[in-house]
Amino acid sequence: MQSYAEGPVTEGDRPLGMYVHVPFCSVRCGYCDFNTYTADELGEGATRATYASSAIAEVRRAAEVLGRRPVETVFFGGGTPTQLPADDLVRVLRALDEHLGLAPDAEVTTEANPDSVTPASLARLREGGFTRISFGMQSAVPHVLATLDRTHDPARVPQAVRWAREAGFEQVSVDLIYGTPGESVDDWRTTLDATVALEPDHVSAYALIVEDGTAFARKVRRGEVVMPDDDETADKYLLADAVLSEAGLGWYELSNWARDADARCRHNLLYWHGADWWGVGPGAHSHLAGRRWWNVKHPAAYAQRLERGESVEAGSEVVDAAGRRLEQVMLELRLREGLALDALDAAGRAEVPDLRDRGLLLGDERLVLTLEGRLLADAVVRQLTP
Numbered sequence: 113m114q115s116y117a118e119g120p121v122t123e124g125d126r127p128l129g130m131y132v133h134v135p136f137c138s139v140r141c142g143y144c145d146f147n148t149y150t151a152d153e154l155g156e157g158a159t160r161a162t163y164a165s166s167a168i169a170e171v172r173r174a175a176e177v178l179g180r181r182p183v184e185t186v187f188f189g190g191g192t193p194t195q196l197p198a199d200d201l202v203r204v205l206r207a208l209d210e211h212l213g214l215a216p217d218a219e220v221t222t223e224a225n226p227d228s229v230t231p232a233s234l235a236r237l238r239e240g241g242f243t244r245i246s247f248g249m250q251s252a253v254p255h256v257l258a259t260l261d262r263t264h265d266p267a268r269v270p271q272a273v274r275w276a277r278e279a280g281f282e283q284v285s286v287d288l289i290y291g292t293p294g295e296s297v298d299d300w301r302t303t304l305d306a307t308v309a310l311e312p313d314h315v316s317a318y319a320l321i322v323e324d325g326t327a328f329a330r331k332v333r334r335g336e337v338v339m340p341d342d343d344e345t346a347d348k349y350l351l352a353d354a355v356l357s358e359a360g361l362g363w364y365e366l367s368n369w370a371r372d373a374d375a376r377c378r379h380n381l382l383y384w385h386g387a388d389w390w391g392v393g394p395g396a397h398s399h400l401a402g403r404r405w406w407n408v409k410h411p412a413a414y415a416q417r418l419e420r421g422e423s424v425e426a427g428s429e430v431v432d433a434a435g436r437r438l439e440q441v442m443l444e445l446r447l448r449e450g451l452a453l454d455a456l457d458a459a460g461r462a463e464v465p466d467l468r469d470r471g472l473l474l475g476d477e478r479l480v481l482t483l484e485g486r487l488l489a490d491a492v493v494r495q496l497t498p
């Protein structure tokens with residue numbers, strides 16, 4: 113397997129996505145363990161002002177490995193990419209185009225917190241080549257937002273979505289979280305109704321995960337907040353699917369709904385199909401033809417290594433055939449288009465009739481989860497990969 117610095121990888125037929133991690137947030141949400149830093153946490157040796165230049169230095173290194181290979185999708189995530197000036201994000205996007213080359217119809221997404229954009233910043237991003245924006249809405253209910261430490265006023269979301277439309281964004285998505293302590297089923301319905309009223313092209317809705325080591329996990333451990341039971345979380349998933357489907361947003365992945373096939377997030381589809389992607393930025397992960405690697409985590413170490421002309425790779429692994437098969441089952445079974453039956457080994461195929469009889473799976477050549485199966489997806493994957 114070719115390593116990071118060994119020259120062009122000739123895998124021209126596999127679609128390529130670029131991820132750009134922006135590790136800054138104004139406030140850390142208690143539940144989040146992403147690699148992100150507030151101004152207080154950042155310390156010496158890295159600043160927001162120089163971040164775009166560091167990221168561009170990694171883009172140049174990526175081009176040495178990849179050669180010119182059309183980039184089908186670009187995704188700026190975080191952290192909060194829109195904590196950086198729009199001009200900085202556009203500079204990084206230009207560098208990707210200059211050094212690697214964007215495909216003519218490339219999908220270019222940025223994540224954004226609703227209170228980190230203005231009409232002017234959105235217009236600049238759109239004119240600079242961004243086509244898609246994903247707002248971290250999470251909830252429309254103030255007490256739920258407060259439990260999540262989210263800083264925006266719920267009224268800011270419709271405003272930000274309107275600004276994005278006025279700026280000409282082709283695709284507008286919102287991220288939701290359900291299962292926050294204290295969130296009633298009615299609260300969740302309020303959030304879903306508010307979401308539908310935004311007429312988004314795409315919605316992601318994830319159950320809140322208690323991540324070890326976070327402030328939120330400590331509160332759960334101390335009993336200050338109580339997580340809902342699995343039945344309530346399942347009911348909220350069913351409600352989400354019913355309300356979003358009724359509004360014309362169909363599921364295409366377990367936690368993702370889209371207006372139509374064009375509104376699906378092509379970047380995430382590329383991950384879920386095991387394509388190639390390069391993650392730029394501290395702590396970012398990459399995958400090229402079965403080899404994975406990850407970058408040094410801290411922005412200061414990342415910037416210093418690039419300044420010295422060194423690799424930012426911190427570690428790597430080659431996933432073996434068994435690992436790749438397990439991943440393929442886990443990821444593709446979550447998709448509406450389903451998992452090809454021949455991706456399973458003989459022992460997995462032998463389990464299919466039982467899962468069909470229990471109403472969890474449909475299909476012959478491609479296996480697709482039923483609604484009931486979507487609620488039990490992890491258990492279905494375990495049964496198919498004995």
Ligand SMILES: C[S@@+](CC[C@H](N)C(=O)[O-])C[C@H]1O[C@@H](n2cnc3c(N)ncnc32)[C@H](O)[C@@H]1O
Nearest residue numbers: 143144146190191192223248287318319320321
């Ligand atoms: C890491 S954030 C980056 C974008 C932006 N800063 C935001 O918060 O919307 C991407 C998404 O991950 C979600 N997320 C982070 N930690 C999570 C957790 N513990 N459980 C569920 N969703 C989580 C966030 O709520 C957000 O919708």
Ligand code: SF4
Nearest residue numbers: 137140141144190191
């Ligand atoms: S959820 Fe988003 S805004 Fe909150 S800390 Fe994580 S990356 Fe930052």
